[in-house]
Amino acid sequence: MQDRKLGNGVARQVLLAICTIAYPAMGVHQAVNPSKQQEAEARLFTANSDRIDDLLAKSSGDIVVRNTVLSDGGFQTFATRPKSEAEWIQMRLDSFVCDHDLIVLGTFGTGTSHRTSDDKFLYTDWPVLVDTVIKNGAAAPVKVGNTITVAHTGGVMKINGHTVMAVDDNFSRSFTAGERCLLFLTYIPASGTYGMFSPYTAYSLSGDKVGSFASFPHAPRIETLDKAHLMAGIESAVSSMGNPPRSGCKGATP
Secondary structure, three states: OHHHHHHHHHHHHHHHHHHHHHOOOOOOEEOOOOOHHHHHHHOOOOOOOOOHHHHHHHOOOOEEEEEOOOOOOOOOOOOOOOOOHHHHHHHHHHHHHHHOOEEEEEEEOOOEEEEOOOOOOEEEEEEEEEEEEEEEOOOOOOOOOOEEEEEEEOEEEEEOOEEEEEEEOOEOOOOOOOOEEEEEEEEEOOOOEEEEOOOOOEEEEEOOEEEEOEOOOOOOOHHHOOHHHHHHHHHHHHHHHOOOOOOOOOOEOO
């Protein structure tokens, strides 16, 4: 029995080390009293795990909680498959542009993690310095130079002396402070912030390269485009959406 307990402890430490590599810049943050903003955001995220307090009561060390419920990413199903990969990608971009309130290019700061309202997971508030507004939010317009808050699943916290790491298996990794990304965001009226709920609605930009955050890439592969072609496709989608947007689409163009 002693050997089994030791083995489980080692396994937890190995998993925590692996997750720390995958989530390098989230930092470890002390728990804080939730504000109204946090209370609103905390209801939006959960996982198929036990309550964090219950897990801590059973453990003498650090813990990792996982969300293993896989998402389809909100991908729209098309009645007829497009004739080419390029056409398929453009249709996907058209759908993403229509369905999201705000589309920006911005650079991530350091995130701060909080517990979800059901105490089964963590989420993180990420500050993002906006340098380009592609599609603006009608309810909460954003300007270049603004720093917005983006709520996102997963995170790291120090709770009662234990490090708790929450990992969503839909995402291959978390964001990194200083990383510039293209973000398709949903406005959260109750908090006045924005949410990023799908691994297919964020793309890292480094030079001409586009990177995906999805653990399970979904066709069509938007990240196979270079930056120039990706931005051209989004501009085409914004133009075809119209201003004011056509019926069924969110937001307004800058």
